[in-house]
Amino acid sequence: MPDNLAVSVKxxxxxxxxxxxxxxxxxxxxxxxxxxxxxxxxxxGKTTLFLCLVGVIxxxxxxxxxxxxxxxxxxxxxxxxxxxxxxxxNSDDQIFNSSVFDDxxxxxxxxxxxxxxxxxxxxxxxxxxxxxGFGDRIPFHLSGGEKRRVALAGVLxxxxxxxxxxxxxxxxxxxxxxxxIRLIQSLSGTKLIASHDLELIRESCSRILLIDQGKLVADxxxxxxxxxxxxxxxxxxxxxxxxxxHAEHERHHVD
Amino acid sequence: MTLRLxxxxxxxxxxxxxxxxxxxxxxxxxMAAVLALRSPRTLTIAFAACLLxxxxxxxxxxxxLRRLGEVxxxxxxxxxxxxxxxxxxxxxxxxVAVRVYAKGLSVVxxxxxxxxxxxxxxxxxxxxxxxxxxxxxxxxxxxxxxxxVLGQELRRMRIALRVRGYRVRANAHTYRTTAxxxxxxxxxxxxxxxxxSRAMRCRGFDGRFRSLIEFRTRREDLVxxxxxxxxxxxxxxxxxxx
Numbered sequence: 001m002p003d004n005l006a007v008s009v010k011x012x013x014x015x016x017x018x019x020x021x022x023x024x025x026x027x028x029x030x031x032x033x034x035x036x037x038x039x040x041x042x043x044x045g046k047t048t049l050f051l052c053l054v055g056v057i058x059x060x061x062x063x064x065x066x067x068x069x070x071x072x073x074x075x076x077x078x079x080x081x082x083x084x085x086x087x088x089x090n091s092d093d094q095i096f097n098s099s100v101f102d103d104x105x106x107x108x109x110x111x112x113x114x115x116x117x118x119x120x121x122x123x124x125x126x127x128x129x130x131x132x133g134f135g136d137r138i139p140f141h142l143s144g145g146e147k148r149r150v151a152l153a154g155v156l157x158x159x160x161x162x163x164x165x166x167x168x169x170x171x172x173x174x175x176x177x178x179x180x181i182r183l184i185q186s187l188s189g190t191k192l193i194a195s196h197d198l199e200l201i202r203e204s205c206s207r208i209l210l211i212d213q214g215k216l217v218a219d220x221x222x223x224x225x226x227x228x229x230x231x232x233x234x235x236x237x238x239x240x241x242x243x244x245x246h247a248e249h250e251r252h253h254v255d
Numbered sequence: 256m257t258l259r260l261x262x263x264x265x266x267x268x269x270x271x272x273x274x275x276x277x278x279x280x281x282x283x284x285x286m287a288a289v290l291a292l293r294s295p296r297t298l299t300i301a302f303a304a305c306l307l308x309x310x311x312x313x314x315x316x317x318x319x320l321r322r323l324g325e326v327x328x329x330x331x332x333x334x335x336x337x338x339x340x341x342x343x344x345x346x347x348x349x350x351v352a353v354r355v356y357a358k359g360l361s362v363v364x365x366x367x368x369x370x371x372x373x374x375x376x377x378x379x380x381x382x383x384x385x386x387x388x389x390x391x392x393x394x395x396x397x398x399x400x401x402x403x404v405l406g407q408e409l410r411r412m413r414i415a416l417r418v419r420g421y422r423v424r425a426n427a428h429t430y431r432t433t434a435x436x437x438x439x440x441x442x443x444x445x446x447x448x449x450x451x452s453r454a455m456r457c458r459g460f461d462g463r464f465r466s467l468i469e470f471r472t473r474r475e476d477l478v479x480x481x482x483x484x485x486x487x488x489x490x491x492x493x494x495x496x497x
Contacts, residue, residue, distance in 0.1 A: 056453050078459075078461075081456075081459035082459070085458075088450065088453075088454050096451055098374075098375055098400065099376065107459055109467070110465065140403065158458065
């Protein structure tokens, strides 16, 4: 796996116990600093792909490379959380501590960082997500948007080079969603965002991976894929409203 | 959502400032001693000592009494029915009632003193430092966190049942539905546990909880421990000698 790539995936396949195929010979690579949207219908394999990238699902040797590490190698897998952070769809699955501070500090403490460094990172991460002063709050009393930002802060505090966001806008109201989009846009580093919210993807990414039934069916520039109404409809998706005019134009051009 | 344990008063008192390890150890010894006592006289003195500890910890009395009242209500069937059900030990009704009440209320008072003079993460950390079994601590900590989430799921499921016309009745349909609800809740709990574990591993969790809380033993902590252990031992000796 080339070390200069942020993510490299080569012929990755995975079947759940019982034989149901979730990923079928998926291959792609991502340069450092790229923002990539992963789209596809429900059950396409987006979350499974993310779980393979962060080493939760076992993968074959040399099929996945993340920040120069191979998640199939136990030693690499141990240091992977410092390089690649994932924010899960349901914040309640991710936030388990009884204070916001403790939850954001959980990752840095696991990295074995000194206490002062942990405090600094927690403070910076909370400020980045706009939750300065929330350290003593009880996570369960926060709104859905605030919980999502705490979950994000918990990952940002580990300063990963690669950030994976799984359905980041689900369960958020319009204001929370808008704030989240601004936040995602402000984050540097390599980003992979799996979402059905194609407007969020359009505003946050420049490249799209379209997955359906475990297969990578399209990989290209955002506009080329999201505005292709035939491709989108063939895979259970719709052209985002903001690109529908563009899609209409393209369709007439082709016809 | 309201978490009763999160709404505990945390008065700034000498007890609040004690090293949580020695506080936990002292209170654990006191609880064991209370449970070992037999005579109503020593049990009454032990309960008085527990209340004294609550006063020392500046636990709000009205708050404490309200909770003790609830516990007393819960204990009443045991206290009043047990003498009629138990046979052959020769104790009168009052002795058994005093035993049940004094033990129950003393243990709850001690638990409330501990919970209201330390934060839960601190208690878990102190328990870890005192070498309580790690797995047990993880289970307690995560149960405390997720029992409310599962409670919310149960509420949603009950609403979903009601809006489809379900009413609890004494028939096979109700028993079957209750069993299905419990089963679904178990499966959802298991799935959530899987997801939580996955999220923790993704943040570098290796089975060991780390914390920024640092403990420091001072002379006052040891004096407190000696006082509690001394009182507990004296009561036990008196109880078993008389």
